[in-house]
Amino acid sequence: MADSQSRGPDLSKTEPLSLKAFAASLYHAERADNYFKFLHNFSEEELARFLQGLLLQVGDAIDDGNTDALTRFVQRGQVAAYAPTQTAAPFRPDFPDSPFAPMRKPLREATIALFSSGAIYRDDQDPYYPAELTYEQAVRDVRKARERIPSVRVIPAETPEERLCVGHVAYDIRAAQKDINVIFPLTRFRELAQEGSIGALAQRNYSYHGLTNIPRLMQESAPQWAHMLKDDGVDAVFLTAG
Amino acid sequence: MTVGHVARAIETAGIPTVCVYIEAFRPDAQLLKPARTLITPHLMGRPLGLPHRPDRQFAVIRAALKLLETAEHAPTMKLFTP
Numbered sequence: 001m002a003d004s005q006s007r008g009p010d011l012s013k014t015e016p017l018s019l020k021a022f023a024a025s026l027y028h029a030e031r032a033d034n035y036f037k038f039l040h041n042f043s044e045e046e047l048a049r050f051l052q053g054l055l056l057q058v059g060d061a062i063d064d065g066n067t068d069a070l071t072r073f074v075q076r077g078q079v080a081a082y083a084p085t086q087t088a089a090p091f092r093p094d095f096p097d098s099p100f101a102p103m104r105k106p107l108r109e110a111t112i113a114l115f116s117s118g119a120i121y122r123d124d125q126d127p128y129y130p131a132e133l134t135y136e137q138a139v140r141d142v143r144k145a146r147e148r149i150p151s152v153r154v155i156p157a158e159t160p161e162e163r164l165c166v167g168h169v170a171y172d173i174r175a176a177q178k179d180i181n182v183i184f185p186l187t188r189f190r191e192l193a194q195e196g197s198i199g200a201l202a203q204r205n206y207s208y209h210g211l212t213n214i215p216r217l218m219q220e221s222a223p224q225w226a227h228m229l230k231d232d233g234v235d236a237v238f239l240t241a242g
Numbered sequence: 243m244t245v246g247h248v249a250r251a252i253e254t255a256g257i258p259t260v261c262v263y264i265e266a267f268r269p270d271a272q273l274l275k276p277a278r279t280l281i282t283p284h285l286m287g288r289p290l291g292l293p294h295r296p297d298r299q300f301a302v303i304r305a306a307l308k309l310l311e312t313a314e315h316a317p318t319m320k321l322f323t324p
Contacts, residue, residue, distance in 0.1 A: 034287070038266075071292070075285050078266040082286075086243075086269035098275035099253035100316035107307055115252075117245040118287075171287035179293035188290075188299050198307070210244045217244055222251035230255050236310055237252050238303070239261045239276075240289050241245040 019047045028142040028170075035172040038081035050077055091214040103236060105199070110235035113202035114155070115225075117210025118176065118183040118242045119168035121153045127167035128209040139169045145211040150221035152228075155205040161187055170211045171242040183240050202234045210242060243267045246274030253277045253316070260306045262289045268319075277316035278309045283324070298324065 023039040025031040039047060054077075057070040088094040103110070119128050129138035129145070138145070155164070164180045166173040175182045189201040206225065229237060249259040253276070260278040263271045264286060271279045282302055284291050291298035305322050 035285075038286075071285070072283075075265070075283060078264075078286055082266040083269050086267065086273070088273055092243075092270060092273050094273045095250070095275045098277055098316035099250050100277045101253045101256045101258045103258050103310055107311055112307075115245075115248060117243070117248070168287075173287060175285075175288045175293045181296070181299050182288045182290050182293055185290055185299055185303060188296065188303055192300075192303065197304075208248075212244065214244060214247070218247050222248045223255075225248060226251040226255035226257070229252060229257055234257060237249070237257055237259045238306060239245050239249050239252075239259055241243045241261065241263050241267065242287050242289070 018044070019051070020044050023047055028140050032136070032139050033172075034139065034170065035174075038078050041081040041085060046080075105235050107198050108196055109199040111200045111202050111233065112189065112198050112236045112238055113229060113232065113234040114184060114186060114189060114205040114240075115229075115237050116184050116207045116240045116242075118171075118207060118240060119166060119209040120155060120176075120180065120184045120207035121165050121167055122155060122159060123163045123165055125153050126151075127165065129167060129169060135167070135169070138167075142169055142211070145169055145209065146213065148209070148212055150208055150212045150217045152206050152208045152221070152225055155184070155186065155207060157186070157190065157201045157203050157205065159186065168209060168211070168242055183242060185240075189238070199235070202232060204228075204232050243270040243274070246271055246276045246279075249276035250274065258310055260310045262302060262306055264289050265321075271317075271319065275317040277318065278306075278313045279317065279319045280306045280309055280322050281319060282322045 026033045027037045027040040057073045061067045061070040161180050166176045181188050192198045193201045249261050252259050261276045262280050264284050265281050268281050290302045
């Protein structure tokens, strides 16, 4: 075993890194990691508990060859970190009402469109963030995303999966890059149409970058997009959020 | 989780919608009140589950489509149970 003490960095000259500082660095900063950025919502004690639990789960996953419990542990961590932060705000009003349009056709006759805030785009479309930035730079510059005017990409029904890309800067996109159906299930809906479970997948499906200028989204973009769907003649819309 | 705003606008235009939200963002859906919401116990960025699990993806989609057909009032929120 190598003697790391003789060749390692001189730790006496570096600032000690607290757990909180480490977690903060995951949040769109120098160690940006959208999978685990939720850790920045935890207190130092919560962080310690979570990390110790994570290590236990990793050990079990290695020994058992089964990641189900590990997945569940991380998912519970995300719920614990994010849920308390979602309170009413100008961009997230506690609406007193809930507009409701009834289904007018059975599913087997209905044309259904996909609509996702997951920032899906085709390889010949713009990726939602400025072309002069790399994706990694756009992730670190997340505040700019909240200022950008909402824009939508049309995804035709027959688009092959390999032509679909993901440009969202605020969630971990690795799963969607491996299998776009985790957030934009175009292939699954084509299969449902083929087997007759639904009438058809709409010719035009849509995505936008969910982290955006919300007043503009609420006042202008969302009503415009609703009219586009009306013009498309779809019978229902299946929406996903990252 | 701005997709709730979009769903509300689409419903207002007369087209029925169903949203798939992950459990971590359930409070957001409870505030925005899109007409029909399916809550899944999945990770952020993976509302239909882990990659290359078409059975789980179909199960989520079928549960969401069932909400489209059966919801009689809004907001209707259901928890997806695998």
